[in-house]
Amino acid sequence: MNLGISATEFIAQVKAGMISVEEFLAQTFERIKKIEPQIHAFITLNENVAMVQAKDIDKKIKAKEKVGAFFGMPISVKDNICVEGLRTTCASKMLDNFVSPYDATVITKLKSEDSIIVGKVNLDEFAMGSTTEFSYFGPTRNPWNTEYVPGGSSGGSGASVSSMECIISLGSDTGGSVRSPASFCSVVGLKPTYGLVSRYGLISYSNSIEQIGPIARRVEDIALVLDIISGEDPRDNTTVSNKTVGYAKDLNAGVSGKKIGIIKQMTGEGLDKEVSSATNKAISKLQSLGAQCIEISLDAVEHSVEAYYTIASAEASSNLARYDNIRYGFDYSNEGFEFKAYISKVRSNFGPEVTRRMLLGAFVLSAGYYGKYYLKAQKVRTMIKSQIDDAFKKVDLLLCPTMPILPFKIGEKVDDPLKLYLSDINTITANLSGIPAISVPFEISNSGLPIGIQLLANSFEEKKLLQGAYALQESTKLQEVPI
Amino acid sequence: MTKIGLEIHCQLTKLESKLFCNCKADYRNLPTNQNICPVCVGLPGSLPMLNKKAVEKAALISLALGCKIPSKIGFFRKNYFYPDLPKNFQITQYNAYGDTSIGYDGKIEIEGKEIRIRRIQLEEDPGRLVYEGSSQQTMITLVDYNRAGTPLVEIVTEPDFETPKQVRVFLNVLADLVENIGVSDPYLEGALRVDGNISIGDGNRVEIKNVGSFRDIEKALHFEITRQQSLLDRNISIHAETRHWDDARKITVSSRSKEEEQDYRYLPEADIPIVLIENNTVTSLSKQMPESIVAKKERYVKKYGIPLQVANVLSSDKFYSDMFEKAHTQNNAKEVANIITTDLMGFADTREKKLELKVTPKHISDLADAIINNKLTRNSGKTALQEMIKTGKYLKEIMSTLDLGQVNDASSIEQVILEVFSEEEKAVSEAKQNPDTINYLVGKVMRKTKGKADPTITLEIIRRKLLS
Numbered sequence: 001m002n003l004g005i006s007a008t009e010f011i012a013q014v015k016a017g018m019i020s021v022e023e024f025l026a027q028t029f030e031r032i033k034k035i036e037p038q039i040h041a042f043i044t045l046n047e048n049v050a051m052v053q054a055k056d057i058d059k060k061i062k063a064k065e066k067v068g069a070f071f072g073m074p075i076s077v078k079d080n081i082c083v084e085g086l087r088t089t090c091a092s093k094m095l096d097n098f099v100s101p102y103d104a105t106v107i108t109k110l111k112s113e114d115s116i117i118v119g120k121v122n123l124d125e126f127a128m129g130s131t132t133e134f135s136y137f138g139p140t141r142n143p144w145n146t147e148y149v150p151g152g153s154s155g156g157s158g159a160s161v162s163s164m165e166c167i168i169s170l171g172s173d174t175g176g177s178v179r180s181p182a183s184f185c186s187v188v189g190l191k192p193t194y195g196l197v198s199r200y201g202l203i204s205y206s207n208s209i210e211q212i213g214p215i216a217r218r219v220e221d222i223a224l225v226l227d228i229i230s231g232e233d234p235r236d237n238t239t240v241s242n243k244t245v246g247y248a249k250d251l252n253a254g255v256s257g258k259k260i261g262i263i264k265q266m267t268g269e270g271l272d273k274e275v276s277s278a279t280n281k282a283i284s285k286l287q288s289l290g291a292q293c294i295e296i297s298l299d300a301v302e303h304s305v306e307a308y309y310t311i312a313s314a315e316a317s318s319n320l321a322r323y324d325n326i327r328y329g330f331d332y333s334n335e336g337f338e339f340k341a342y343i344s345k346v347r348s349n350f351g352p353e354v355t356r357r358m359l360l361g362a363f364v365l366s367a368g369y370y371g372k373y374y375l376k377a378q379k380v381r382t383m384i385k386s387q388i389d390d391a392f393k394k395v396d397l398l399l400c401p402t403m404p405i406l407p408f409k410i411g412e413k414v415d416d417p418l419k420l421y422l423s424d425i426n427t428i429t430a431n432l433s434g435i436p437a438i439s440v441p442f443e444i445s446n447s448g449l450p451i452g453i454q455l456l457a458n459s460f461e462e463k464k465l466l467q468g469a470y471a472l473q474e475s476t477k478l479q480e481v482p483i
Numbered sequence: 484m485t486k487i488g489l490e491i492h493c494q495l496t497k498l499e500s501k502l503f504c505n506c507k508a509d510y511r512n513l514p515t516n517q518n519i520c521p522v523c524v525g526l527p528g529s530l531p532m533l534n535k536k537a538v539e540k541a542a543l544i545s546l547a548l549g550c551k552i553p554s555k556i557g558f559f560r561k562n563y564f565y566p567d568l569p570k571n572f573q574i575t576q577y578n579a580y581g582d583t584s585i586g587y588d589g590k591i592e593i594e595g596k597e598i599r600i601r602r603i604q605l606e607e608d609p610g611r612l613v614y615e616g617s618s619q620q621t622m623i624t625l626v627d628y629n630r631a632g633t634p635l636v637e638i639v640t641e642p643d644f645e646t647p648k649q650v651r652v653f654l655n656v657l658a659d660l661v662e663n664i665g666v667s668d669p670y671l672e673g674a675l676r677v678d679g680n681i682s683i684g685d686g687n688r689v690e691i692k693n694v695g696s697f698r699d700i701e702k703a704l705h706f707e708i709t710r711q712q713s714l715l716d717r718n719i720s721i722h723a724e725t726r727h728w729d730d731a732r733k734i735t736v737s738s739r740s741k742e743e744e745q746d747y748r749y750l751p752e753a754d755i756p757i758v759l760i761e762n763n764t765v766t767s768l769s770k771q772m773p774e775s776i777v778a779k780k781e782r783y784v785k786k787y788g789i790p791l792q793v794a795n796v797l798s799s800d801k802f803y804s805d806m807f808e809k810a811h812t813q814n815n816a817k818e819v820a821n822i823i824t825t826d827l828m829g830f831a832d833t834r835e836k837k838l839e840l841k842v843t844p845k846h847i848s849d850l851a852d853a854i855i856n857n858k859l860t861r862n863s864g865k866t867a868l869q870e871m872i873k874t875g876k877y878l879k880e881i882m883s884t885l886d887l888g889q890v891n892d893a894s895s896i897e898q899v900i901l902e903v904f905s906e907e908e909k910a911v912s913e914a915k916q917n918p919d920t921i922n923y924l925v926g927k928v929m930r931k932t933k934g935k936a937d938p939t940i941t942l943e944i945i946r947r948k949l950l951s
Contacts, residue, residue, distance in 0.1 A: 080528075081528070082527065082528040088527065088528075090527070095527065098527060100526075100527070100528070101521065101526070102521050102526070102528075102529075104528060199530060200528070200529070200530050201528040201529075202528055203527040203528045204528070204530075204754075207530075207753050207754055208751075208753030234532060235530060235532060236530050236532075236754075237530070237531070237532055237533055237754065237755055237756055238753070238754060238756055314750060315750065315753070317562075317748070318560050318562050318572055318748070318750050321562060321564065321570065321571035321572055322525050322527075322569065322570045322571050322572075324564065324571060326566065326626075327524065327569070339564075339565075339566055339624075340564070343564050362748060365562075365748035365749070365750055366746050366748055367746045367748075370749075374750075375580065
């Protein structure tokens with residue numbers, strides 16, 4: 001049985017009776033158990049419930065009863081998205097014993113289409129990081145080379161899809177957290193427009209810029225998921241009713257006649273050589289398919305890293321304030337403590353990266369510094385948005401490599417936060433401006449490491465974005481994951 | 484000079500649901516931690532859903548207090564750690580960086596004095612802490628989140644009060660006002676809470692918190708004035724500090740927590756998009772605004788000739804003025820007002836008694852009509868009302884069972900007068916000398932007729948008999 005089939009193929013084969021959901025899920029769990037010791041994508045497995053669901057769906061299919069559009073599709077979910085009855089840890093000791101009593105809206109939607117959640121996957125603690133090394137439960141490893149990081153923070157999502165432990169994963173993207181692991185693990189990852197997908201049930205890190213996004217092996221699978229999870233949600237006031245019906249339709253419309261802007265600041269200096277040449281190759285491929293490529297300069301992005309870390313840290317310091325180990329958390333007796341002493345004692349159990357950002361965030365929000373840092377960062381954000389708006393008056397899509405560098409070894413940069421922050425430069429623009437962006441696997445380096453290309457579109461132009469991504473995907477044939 | 488400013492928290496108790504979720508706004512008398520959901524206890528991943536009706540109610544209060552309403556409002560997070568605050572931040576509003584809260588720059592006149600309103604902001608109430616024993620000595624603090632997320636407005640005045648009495652009068656007016664416009668029931672426990680700021684002379688400002696009932700604020704302010712004055716008299720400077728009202732000892736005590744030094748690290752609440760307040764929303768709210776208490780009072784006096792004192796009492800009580808509106812006609816209005824203010828109000832004077840009251844506008848209307856049509860004396864009216872309160876029966880039934888009909892046929896009254904005259908010879912001769920004692924004889928007649936004799940006719944016949 002081929003566990004590497006696409007979502008589209010899975011649905012077709014189950015529908016046609018060529019495979020049973022139960023058998024597919026059983027083999028999926030077998031593979032998970034076999035390769036998890038090397039990959040460590042999962043924090044929690046949901047095998048018992050999943051197998052019952054699988055049998056149930058098979059029964060329904062046999063009885064010709066109505067079955068949801070996903071026909072028992074195995075899905076993994078980043079462990080900062082709430083699934084009722086499952087532990088939701090954010091890869092943090094602070095949520096070690098938190099079992100969610102409710103489903104995130106995206107989960108409700110996926111369940112109602114008969115998706116099967118195989119488990120919860122690893123991340124950097126509270127989604128803060130770009131390597132999945134900052135997890136309380138230990139790092140996830142890159143399926144292409146287990147000595148390397150899988151990217152992050154949705155490293156468990158990227159690795160589980162890449163290594164065929166599931167067909168689709170849900171991640172979250174605050175500054176590139178879906179696209180970075182997609183690029184490093186050679187899978188597709190989409191950050192939708194801010195407000196297209198409900199965040200209800202996504203544990204907030206930086207709530208003004210993050211979105212839940214799908215990771216899959218094929219662009220057409222991303223479109224299928226987006227069809228289900230997008231749309232206005234009364235439980236998330238920031239969602240809008242700007243949904244396009246049928247993202248999966250007309251994906252092969254091509255790029256002929258389309259204008260694609262090559263972002264000057266993200267394709268020039270500082271790029272890894274192989275990343276740079278892959279980018280140029282992608283540009284020529286798109287040109288050969290009839291796209292017109294022009295250079296676009298977005299000089300405001302030169303301040304985007306500073307602006308991003310100011311805003312994200314400020315929001316994080318407030319969003320993470322609720323973790324006081326009073327209503328849920330980890331096993332720790334509060335006996336003998338006065339409230340404030342207890343709070344500072346238990347809150348010292350956050351990991352180093354989270355602590356760093358909460359301190360930074362508390363500082364930039366404190367009296368006298370707000371205008372100097374937070375408001376200034378918001379101004380940069382406004383400038384970036386206005387330059388992006390101008391750019392999309394000239395072009396249909398923007399292009400740059402997703403990551404400026406190749407995947408690196410675990411432990412290599414963990415002690416150099418500044419270097420890690422700078423590797424986010426190409427992805428954070430989409431978060432600061434709210435626009436959608438997708439990472440498409442495009443090449444494998446000489447050292448066997450994946451390189452992804454990022455396309456960006458104007459707000460709510462996911463359809464156009466997916467058509468461009470599909471064209472790019474079809475223009476190249478990549479080798480299979482070695483694991 | 485004494486300067487007093489107030490911060491008033493007023494819950495919007497007339498709303499169905501909490502400010503950011505569908506839990507009930509009425510958290511009272513529910514089992515502990517049962518009126519909660521992922522949103523109001525701030526579970527990981529939950530997001531606030533703004534109750535748009537709360538914005539309208541807050542705008543209504545702002546308009547009633549003469550505030551300006553901005554064209555758009557946003558929310559801010561006020562960050563601080565406290566066990567009653569499930570997210571460790573409170574979603575509130577903040578007037579800074581070009582944003583304003585729902586109301587600002589208002590004013591209201593109280594007994595000829597203008598009190599300026601600095602701002603009115605919409606925010607969520609925290610949960611409630613329950614101590615085992617006293618809050619100072621407890622080893623255990625329990626939290627009940629049923630209240631968490633209840634919508635409230637904070638009303639901040641300028642330091643325009645000069646005496647504690649002005650504060651009391653203002654709070655009474657404010658309580659009547661929020662009740663009258665249908666946003667809050669100020670008499671529910673904890674619905675209206677007041678903190679005060681007070682400074683005298685050139686002294687520093689002292690904040691008084693934890694005043695349980697808004698009636699106690701007057702006592703607390705008096706205590707503070709005396710305390711601060713005696714410090715000044717001895718040339719001791721007054722610290723800027725927060726003091727808590729100790730209800731048991733009736734004094735203010737310096738609060739050990741240094742709340743005044745806290746940095747709340749205000750941050751825009753990105754989970755709630757900016758709310759645009761269109762011009763026509765404000766216009767339609769102004770139109771919806773019920774008649775003010777002052778206008779109502781004037782109408783009672785002008786249109787119905789109700790005495791000012793009665794109109795004053797009636798207009799400021801929402802429950803009874805509503806009853807008046809339903810019970811009265813142009814003809815019987817004065818009598819209806821009279822019955823409500825002299826007899827009914829004294830009987831049902833608390834919220835609970837009002838809620839249980841069996842007397843409806845029809846009861847009062849029937850009663851007033853019977854009195855002005857001389858079918859019932861005022862005295863019998865009182866008896867009938869008591870029966871209505873007790874049983875909820877209508878006047879017709881009461882009159883037939885209790886035999887209350889007014890006796891206005893002169894010959895039967897004369898009959899009774901003759902009886903009284905023969906029994907009270909001494910009083911009769913006294914009355915002949917001194918007409919002021921005539922009421923004694925009228926009283927005797929009333930007693931004999933159980934109050935049913937028409938008092939005018941009775942008086943007339945007695946006078947005539949005394950002359951003969």
